[in-house]
Amino acid sequence: MSKGPGLFADIGKSAKDLLTRDYSTDQKFSISTNSVSGVALTSTALKNGVLHAANVATQYKYRNALFDVKIDTDSNILTTVTFTEILPSTKAIASFKVPDYNSSKLEVQYFHDHATVTAAAALQQNPLIDVTATLGSPTISFGAEAGYDTTSRTFTKYNVGISVTKPDRCASIILGDKGDSIKASYLYHLNESKRSAAVGEVVRKISTNENTVTVGGLYAVDHLTNVKAKLNSNGKLGAVLQHEVLPKSIVTISGEIDTKTLDKYPRFGLSLALKP
Template sequence: MNSGPGLFSDIGKKAKDLLTRDYISDQKFSLSTSTANGLALTSSATKKGGLSSGDVGAVYKYKNTLVDVKLDTDSNIATTFTVTDIVPSTKTIASIKFPDLKSGKLEVQYSHYHASLTSAVALSQTPTVDVSATIGTPTFVIGAEAGYETSSGNLTKYTAGISVNKPDSSASIVLGDKGDTIRASYIHHLDASKKSGVVGEITRRFSTNENTFTVGGSYAVDSLTMVKAKLNNHGKLAAVLQHEIIPKSLVTMSSEFDTRTLDRTPKFGLALALKP
C-alpha cells in the first residue's frame, strides 16, 4: 500500500487509542501462538460480571491473502478474508458471521500518495453503503465519511475530519453524529519510541449543550513496564499498569472510579495475554 494520508478512520486514532486502549473492567485471559508457515492460533476467555464467554481462532497468511476464522461460545463463526493488491494499492476485505448470513460485508480500500478511498457494502436484502475518503499527505489530512441506506434512501451518518501530524505530535478535529458532536484532540509523544506521551480531548454535543474534556498520558517506567492514566471533567479517573512478564506476554491491571462518589466500589480489570 502506498504511503499517503491514510484512511479516514485514522484521523484522531492515536489520541483515541491512548485514552481507551487497555482500560478494561473485566477479567480476560488469552493465549496465542504462531508457526513458521504463517498460521497463528488464539484462544481467549472473558469474565464480565457473572457472565463468562470465550472464543478460539485461527489466522492464516499466505502471500497477499489473510484468512481469519473465530468460533465463540455462542456457536457463532466469524470469518474474514483479506486480499492485498488484487489491483495495485488496494485491499479487499470480505467478512461474514455464521449463522447470521445477513452480517456479510464487503469492503474495498484504495490508497494513493495523496488520497485514499474506502467503500463498504453490507450484503443483505436492504444493503447499506458506507463511503469514506481522504486527501492530503501524511502531514496534513482532510476527509469525510457517509453512510447510505438503500431501502429508505436516507443518510445513516455523515462525518468530516481534519488532522495535522508531526513526528512527535498529532492534532485532529472531527465533526460527527450528523453534525451533532465535534471532537478535538491533541497528542504529544515524549520519547522516540512513542511509549510516553500526553493527550487532551474535548467533545461537545450540541443537542444537549454538553462538554466533555479528558486529559491523559502514558509513561514507560522501563522497557517492560508502562503506566497510563486519564481524568475527565465529570470526575472519572482511571489508571492502567501493564508489565511484560516474558517476551511478548503482558499482564494488564486497570481501575476506574468516580471521584465525586468515592463511596462507590471502583471498577477493576485484569488481563493476561500469553504468547509462547
Template sequence: MRGPGLFSEIGKKGKDLLGKDYTSDQKLSFSTRTDAGVSLTSNAVKKGGLYVGDITSLYKYNNTTLEVKVDTESNVTSTVTLEEIVPFTKAIATFKLPDYNSGKLEVQYFHDHGSIAGAVALTQTPTIDFSATVGAHGIAFGAEAGFDASSGSFTKYNAGLSLKKPEYIVSILLADKGDTLRASYVHHLDAKQKTAAVAEITRKFSTNENALTVGNLYEIDPLTSLKTKLNNSGKFGALLQHQVRPNNVLTISGEFDAKALDKKPKFGLALALKP
C-alpha cells in the first residue's frame, strides 16, 4: 500500500492489539487450496449452544479476485476486487443475496502522499461514504463522511491524526459526529515489533464518560505470543496464541470482571488449520 494508507488505518494498530483474536466462542477454521487455484475456507463457530458456520471460496486471476461466502442462514456474499485497472487504484464490488439492496461499490486511490476512498450503495436512494488521507514521513491526517440521499442528511463525519515511527504510533480520532474522542499510543519494545505496550483513552462528550484501556503484546518464543488488556471498569482479558505447526494456530482467550466476581469468566478457543 502506497502513501499514508486509508482513513480506516488510523488507530487500527492499537485497536487490533486490544481486540483482535479475543473471543468467547469456540471456533474451528480449516483452509485448503484446489489444483485450479481456488482457496476454500470453512468456519464453524459455537455460540452458546448453537453452531453457525460458513464456507468461503477465493479465486485470484491476474489483478482480479473473486470471493464467494455462503453461511448457514443461506446468505450468499460475493466480492469482486479489481486492482490497477487505472494505476494506483482498487475497485471493490460487494453483493449479498437474498438482500438485493445490499450491493456496494467502492473505489480506492493511493498516492505517495495521500489516498482517497469512495463507496456508494447500489440502491435507488443510495448512501455515499467518502474518506481522504494526506501525509508524509509518518504523519497522516484524514477525514471521512457519510451521506444518506433518502433523508438528505449526513450519517457520519469523523477526523483523525496519526504519527507513526518505528518505535511508536500515536493516533487521535474524533468520531461519532464529534461526540467521541479516542486517543491511543502503541510503543514497540523490540525492533521486530513482536513485543508492544498499548494504551487507549476514550472520552464521550454527551455523557461525560471516560474509558481507559491498557494492554500489551509479548512474544514468549518464536511460536507463542501472549496478549493482555485491562480497562478502568475492572475487566481483564488475556490471550495465548501458539503456532502448533506451520500455518496452524491455536488461540485461547479469556475475560473476567474484577468488579463482579460472581459472574462466570468468559473463555474462548479457536483453531485455524491451513495447508
C-alpha cells in the first residue's frame, strides 16, 4: 500500500488513544496463548474468579488473503477475510457473524499517494452505507465521511476533519455530529522514543453551547513502566499505571475520581494480561 494521507479514522486518533486507552474501572485477568499452527486462545476472568469469557481465534494466510476466525463461549463465530492487492493499492475486508447474519459487512479501501477512499456496506436487503475520503499527504490531510440509511433514505452522519502531523506532534480539528460539535486536539511528544507525551482536547457542543476541555499526559518512568493521567473541565481526574512484569505481560492499575464531589469514593480498575 502507498504511504498516503491515511484513513479518515486516523484523524485525531493518537490524541484520542492517549486520553481513553487503558482507562478502565473493571477488574480483569486475561491469558493469551498462541500455538505454532496459529491458533490463539484467550481467557478472561472477572474479579470474583468466575470465567467470564473464553475465545478461540485462528489466522490463516493464503496468497493475498488473510482468514481470521474467532469463536467465543456463546458459540458465536466471527469470520473476517481480508484481501489485499486484488486491484492495485486496494484492500477488501469481508466480515460475517454466525448466527447473527445481519452483522455481515463488506468494506473496500483504496490507497493512493495523495488520497484514501473507503466504502462499507452491511450485507442486508436495505443496507447502511458508509463512505470516507481523505486527501493530502502524511503531513497534512483533509477528510470527510458520510453514512446513509437506504431504508429511511436519510444521512445517519456526515463529518469533516483536518489533521497536521509532524515527527514530534500532531493536531486535528473535526466537525462532527452533523455539524453540531467541534473537536480540536493537540498531541506533543516529549522525546524521540514517543514514550512521553502531552495532549490537550477541546470539544464544543454547538446546540447546547457547552465546552469540555481535557488535558493529559504520558510519562515513561523507565523502559518497563508508564504513567498516564488526564483531567477535564468537569472535574474528572483519571490516572493509569502500567508495568511490564514479564515480556509481553502487563499489569495495569487505573483510577478515576470526581474532584467536584470528593465525598464519593474513587473508582479503581485492575488488569493483568499474560502473553507467554
